[in-house]
Amino acid sequence: MLRVDNITVCYGRMEALRNVSLEVAPGEMAALIGGNGAGKTTLLNAISGLVPATGGAISWEGKALKGFAPDRICREGIVQVPEGRKLFPAMTVEENLVMGAYLPTVRKGSREALAHVYEIFPRLADRRRQLAGSLSGGEQQMAALGRALMARPRLLMLDEPSLGLSPKAAAEIFAIVRQLNQEGMSVLLVSQEVLETLAITVRGYVLENGAVAMEGPSAALREDPQVKASYLGL
């Protein structure tokens, strides 16, 4: 369904990604792990059209996406929850959510989508008039995820959704992502909670220095001595 084939991304002279390939099958939840600066965010941004990729190809349901503008990629159903949530702090929770349904293709159904988001996150419904900047970290992540859901994703890409959250808040977010996946949404999950992430995904990719160092079934990666040593502290 999503196929990234041999792409390279440069920031000036620096090669942030080198010949990276990755696939997410329909309905699958895949993991993307790797240390700080490995290129995880760059890869999501390249898929979203936020940074240009050179060489190779990115395709989605057989359609070539490389070079498309971010709004076009979003319209195709690929929606990213950015690292650091990136909410509009001076806007209310509800205003932030509605921004997620900005594209004309999803604006029509935004009332139903909003009701659905509030159903998933009752906490956001209680705080709908509160400024996003005054939410707790866990609530901000819910709002960022909710805003992405407003765009009706078929592939949801999450960039470190549990960063800075308490274990309880992180577990809540993971449980909801898992539920969305079980309802049929494809997911690409970037996370440094490696054990947790490999437990809830079927396939994983390990990025190191801008290249895919390892890939395979998540269960196998969890048992891999190199993964254990580098990412699980075992």
Ligand SMILES: Nc1ncnc2c1ncn2[C@@H]1O[C@H](COP(=O)(O)OP(=O)(O)OP(=O)(O)O)[C@@H](O)[C@H]1O
């Ligand atoms: N806009 C930019 N301009 C120049 N270099 C950048 C830019 N964005 C990222 N980089 C560099 O590209 C490399 C990969 O960064 P990226 O943010 O993709 O890593 P990451 O795996 O997401 O790391 P982290 O786990 O810390 O979020 C890093 O060396 C980073 O300094």
Ligand SMILES: [Mg+2]
């Ligand atoms: Mg990152």
